[in-house]
Amino acid sequence: MTYEGWLLDLYADGPRGVALWLVTDDDRRVRLCQRFPVRFFAAGPGPRLRALWRWLRGREPAPGLAREERRDLFVAERLPVLAVETADPAGLQPLFAEVEREFPDLTYYDADVPLTVRHAAAFGSFPLARCRAEADEQGNVRAFEVLDSPWALDPALPPLRILEINLPEGDPQRTPPTRLELRFRAWKQSYPWVAGSAPAAWLRAALQKLDPDIVLTDYGDTWLLPELLRRGQAPLSRDPAYPLRTVEEHTYFSYGQIVYRGQQVHLYGRVHIDRQNAMLWRDYGLEGILENARVTALPIQTAARISPGTGISCMQMQTALRDGVLVPWHKQQVEQPRSMLSLIQSDFGGLVYQPRIGLHFEVGAIDFVSLYPAVMVRCNISPETQARPLSQPPAPNPGLIPRTLAPLLHKRVALKTWAAKLPAWDPRRKSIRARTAAQKWLLVVCFGYLGYKNARFGRIEAHEAVTAGGREALLRAKEAAEDLGFAVLHLYVDGLWVQQAGCRTAEDFEPLLAEVTRRTGLPIALDGVYRWVAFLPSRGNRRVPVGNRYFGVFTDGSLKVRGLDARRRDTPPWVTAVQMGLLECLAQAVSPEDLKPAAAEALGRLRRELARLREGKVPLEDLLCAQKLSRPLEKYTHPSPAARAAGQLQAAGKRTAAGQRVRFLYVRGEERVWAWDLPQTFDRRCLDVGMYRKLALRAAADVFQPFGIEPEELYALMHNAARVPLFPLPV
Amino acid sequence: MDAIRLPTSNQLYVIVGGSGALQRMLTLAARLALRGGVWVLDCGNRANPLPVVRELRRLTMDPVRALANIQTARAFTCYQVLALLEQTCSRPVREPVVIFDLLASFYDESVRYDEGQRLLAAALGHVRGLLAGAPVMVSVRPPPTDFPERAAFVQRVCAEADQCWVEEAPSAAGVYQQGSLWT
Numbered sequence: 001m002t003y004e005g006w007l008l009d010l011y012a013d014g015p016r017g018v019a020l021w022l023v024t025d026d027d028r029r030v031r032l033c034q035r036f037p038v039r040f041f042a043a044g045p046g047p048r049l050r051a052l053w054r055w056l057r058g059r060e061p062a063p064g065l066a067r068e069e070r071r072d073l074f075v076a077e078r079l080p081v082l083a084v085e086t087a088d089p090a091g092l093q094p095l096f097a098e099v100e101r102e103f104p105d106l107t108y109y110d111a112d113v114p115l116t117v118r119h120a121a122a123f124g125s126f127p128l129a130r131c132r133a134e135a136d137e138q139g140n141v142r143a144f145e146v147l148d149s150p151w152a153l154d155p156a157l158p159p160l161r162i163l164e165i166n167l168p169e170g171d172p173q174r175t176p177p178t179r180l181e182l183r184f185r186a187w188k189q190s191y192p193w194v195a196g197s198a199p200a201a202w203l204r205a206a207l208q209k210l211d212p213d214i215v216l217t218d219y220g221d222t223w224l225l226p227e228l229l230r231r232g233q234a235p236l237s238r239d240p241a242y243p244l245r246t247v248e249e250h251t252y253f254s255y256g257q258i259v260y261r262g263q264q265v266h267l268y269g270r271v272h273i274d275r276q277n278a279m280l281w282r283d284y285g286l287e288g289i290l291e292n293a294r295v296t297a298l299p300i301q302t303a304a305r306i307s308p309g310t311g312i313s314c315m316q317m318q319t320a321l322r323d324g325v326l327v328p329w330h331k332q333q334v335e336q337p338r339s340m341l342s343l344i345q346s347d348f349g350g351l352v353y354q355p356r357i358g359l360h361f362e363v364g365a366i367d368f369v370s371l372y373p374a375v376m377v378r379c380n381i382s383p384e385t386q387a388r389p390l391s392q393p394p395a396p397n398p399g400l401i402p403r404t405l406a407p408l409l410h411k412r413v414a415l416k417t418w419a420a421k422l423p424a425w426d427p428r429r430k431s432i433r434a435r436t437a438a439q440k441w442l443l444v445v446c447f448g449y450l451g452y453k454n455a456r457f458g459r460i461e462a463h464e465a466v467t468a469g470g471r472e473a474l475l476r477a478k479e480a481a482e483d484l485g486f487a488v489l490h491l492y493v494d495g496l497w498v499q500q501a502g503c504r505t506a507e508d509f510e511p512l513l514a515e516v517t518r519r520t521g522l523p524i525a526l527d528g529v530y531r532w533v534a535f536l537p538s539r540g541n542r543r544v545p546v547g548n549r550y551f552g553v554f555t556d557g558s559l560k561v562r563g564l565d566a567r568r569r570d571t572p573p574w575v576t577a578v579q580m581g582l583l584e585c586l587a588q589a590v591s592p593e594d595l596k597p598a599a600a601e602a603l604g605r606l607r608r609e610l611a612r613l614r615e616g617k618v619p620l621e622d623l624l625c626a627q628k629l630s631r632p633l634e635k636y637t638h639p640s641p642a643a644r645a646a647g648q649l650q651a652a653g654k655r656t657a658a659g660q661r662v663r664f665l666y667v668r669g670e671e672r673v674w675a676w677d678l679p680q681t682f683d684r685r686c687l688d689v690g691m692y693r694k695l696a697l698r699a700a701a702d703v704f705q706p707f708g709i710e711p712e713e714l715y716a717l718m719h720n721a722a723r724v725p726l727f728p729l730p731v
Numbered sequence: 732m733d734a735i736r737l738p739t740s741n742q743l744y745v746i747v748g749g750s751g752a753l754q755r756m757l758t759l760a761a762r763l764a765l766r767g768g769v770w771v772l773d774c775g776n777r778a779n780p781l782p783v784v785r786e787l788r789r790l791t792m793d794p795v796r797a798l799a800n801i802q803t804a805r806a807f808t809c810y811q812v813l814a815l816l817e818q819t820c821s822r823p824v825r826e827p828v829v830i831f832d833l834l835a836s837f838y839d840e841s842v843r844y845d846e847g848q849r850l851l852a853a854a855l856g857h858v859r860g861l862l863a864g865a866p867v868m869v870s871v872r873p874p875p876t877d878f879p880e881r882a883a884f885v886q887r888v889c890a891e892a893d894q895c896w897v898e899e900a901p902s903a904a905g906v907y908q909q910g911s912l913w914t
Contacts, residue, residue, distance in 0.1 A: 104846065104849055105849075330808070330810045331808070331810065331811070332810045332811060332813070332814040333811070333814070334804060334805075334806050334811045334814045334815040334818060335804045335805045335806070335815075336804065337770070337802045337803065337804040337819075338802065338803065338804070339798065339799045339800075339801060339802060339803070340764075340771065340780050340783065340798045340799075340801035340802075340803050341795060341798040341799050341801075343780055343803055344780050344784070344798070453807030453808050453811070454808065460805065460807075
């Protein structure tokens with residue numbers, strides 16, 4: 001029998017191989033089974049490999065064993081290895097764990113490659129790929145063919161059935177729910193959250209009737225699904241043989257930040273995504289997750305939860321497996337010795353030219369498109385290759401990393417180009433934006449992964465070569481701009497801010513873009529033309545510029561803000577709104593002459609907001625700070641406000657893990673904070689109004705400073721309600 | 732432990748301590764570089780070149796030449812530490828070897844205790860191999876409070892040492908406190 005449709009899920013299915021779930025063209029959900037033996041490899045001294053061979057041969061059932069020669073990316077000669085093959089994909093990990101315990105001195109390869117990545121390397125499969133399968137009566141696959149490419153710009157996707165399970169009151173661990181809401185397409189039903197098994201029964205009925213492909217929840221991982229299952233049985237997974245799989249909560253460091261990931265609930269034959277526990281849901285939503293799954297070949301529910309670093313690592317593994325390159329279990333490649341002088345000369349980051357502090361009119365901002373990935377592809381930077389300078393043509397035989405990145409990079413550029421040509425009302429623009437956002441994160445982390453200690457195909461020298469290429473590209477761009485008569489106001493890693501009298505439209509900057517591309521061979525785009533842009537100084541020293549702290553208004557009236565309080569996630573929403581409101585007032589100014597009245601209006605707006613605060617008219621929710629716990633609570637010697645709030649919650653029996661955000665209000669008194677999720681009712685009279693006033697004034701001072709109003713003057717003005725001694729504007 | 736003496740024979744010197752010990756190791760590396768070649772193996776991303784440069788500036792008119800005498804390589808996991816020591820051992824090393832923060836990656840929570848023990852034993856074997864050609868100076872930090880059992884790793888390294896310095900934590904009793912001006 002032949003089935004044609006889309007691949008929804010793939011997982012290990014005991015000795016039978018892998019289970020494949022297809023969404024067929026006639027809207028059926030079909031479970032097939034495919035034989036899929038998997039292998040890992042061991043390398044080391046001959047006698048030890050022979051000992052391993054004897055040890056494995058004596059096992060019941062004995063795995064398939066073969067002596068082979070394979071390529072390690074970091075070793076010039078092909079390595080003699082022992083290949084160990086098991087018919088049961090799920091049995092590989094336990095077998096490998098035993099082998100590693102018995103023979104810890106051997107070097108292992110391909111030991112922890114995800115199953116879907118192995119399948120992708122063998123068949124070109126990926127989630128939601130169009131495919132055709134021939135199977136017998138029992139559903140055993142005889143032939144499997146993928147009819148799709150992850151690099152297709154506008155793929156036809158299946159008509160997925162999506163069931164939403166919502167808790168309208170928000171976090172159930174903070175506020176006990178009173179209602180459960182189910183939503184499927186246009187159908188929506190609300191049920192009371194009552195004691196007993198009723199909620200589970202309602203969900204069971206919905207699952208049986210609607211048979212969804214995707215279950216979309218809030219807090220489904222950390223509370224809702226475990227709680228529903230505790231109350232009664234519900235066929236959450238589509239596959240009755242496999243109820244569900246849970247992954248424990250964990251906290252880890254990423255890019256210097258502590259990150260908390262809650263417990264996960266994965267289903268079989270059906271996809272569960274918890275919007276609150278999904279990585280970057282707010283950035284790219286379901287469409288971005290599906291794109292992530294398609295390009296990384298990870299299961300959809302895994303792609304929703306893993307970091308982009310794991311995604312890019314899986315893409316590299318796929319390339320390696322397809323090329324017959326071994327995937328090391330532990331990277332053992334070390335930096336080659338060099339002189340400390342050479343280390344000092346090469347171990348640098350991106351290039352930054354400090355901006356000219358103050359207000360500038362008619363400024364063009366141009367950015368390299370995905371600079372570091374583009375440099376990696378253009379200069380052929382990979383652990384096994386010698387980087388080529390920008391002045392040379394691209395390498396004829398690209399290395400593993402450029403081969404992995406090039407299709408992703410080209411797809412992103414093509415999608416962005418396509419989106420730019422679509423009219424503003426076209427719904428595809430939103431979808432493309434989500435997909436390119438997902439791709440962007442994969443491309444962003446691919447550079448960091450070259451220098452990451454645990455990256456299988458990382459190499460610190462390659463990491464340094466990328467930043468060197470980036471610096472070279474930016475310098476060439478700067479020289480091109482200066483040769484064409486532009487003044488360079490600021491350089492920041494991959495972007496330039498340039499100005500020339502008379503250049504005020506996108507067309508005026510096109511010769512510069514063409515010249516930069518000619519000199520670097522890298523794609524560059526105009527981010528926009530600013531009516532005006534203000535580069536801010538350091539708060540500590542007003543004579544010192546800061547690289548990435550600015551705000552400005554593009555010619556279409558849209559704002560761009562970087563490094564201000566409004567961009568921080570721990571700023572209370574009211575402070576963010578005040579700062580953005582002031583900027584919106586200023587954004588109305590079309591010409592330099594308009595700025596003076598606009599600034600006066602902004603000052604008036606600030607006065608009104610401070611009055612609202614004083615009069616208690618700002619809702620408490622808008623004054624909430626949300627800060628992360630940077631370490632476990634007991635490890636604080638001088639507790640931060642977040643730690644003090646977490647301490648209050650702990651005393652009330654509510655645990656907060658490191659990496660989780662704690663919401664609190666600033667209050668007067670010894671504690672100085674009030675944890676928002678405490679069960680007691682908050683007395684508004686305790687609110688530290690002075691603290692919020694200070695935060696708002698500090699945020700406002702950043703906005704007014706480029707317009708000639710120094711922070712002290714602003715504080716005096718707001719304190720005394722005096723008239724504004726306006727300007728002079730630095731026009 | 733005010734200053735670490737320059738090594739005079741092919742012995743294993745171990746310095747146990749935190750930032751103070753690290754600073755002394757950096758100073759030592761700078762002073763060794765003035766005399767000739769020196770190998771700096773950085774196993775904890777701690778061998779910041781800038782303090783070395785500052786020390787060299789203080790000691791010589793030509794810090795660049797001295798910097799060129801320092802051969803350095805970094806390892807970021809305990810598997811890489813082992814590979815780095817193995818690789819260094821395979822060279823005919825005749826210059827002093829300074830190993831920074833040898834145990835940093837052995838305190839990684841993702842490394843099992845017994846695996847760490849095995850790797851450390853192999854790493855110390857290579858350190859002994861290096862001693863055939865040159866003196867070796869190793870700095871180690873005590874384990875973080877989460878892994879008190881890994882203090883055994885420090886003891887294991889110290890047991891291998893010909894000379895061992897331990898940085899003492901400043902005791903509260905030893906800190907000078909000014910008396911009240913008004914009594």
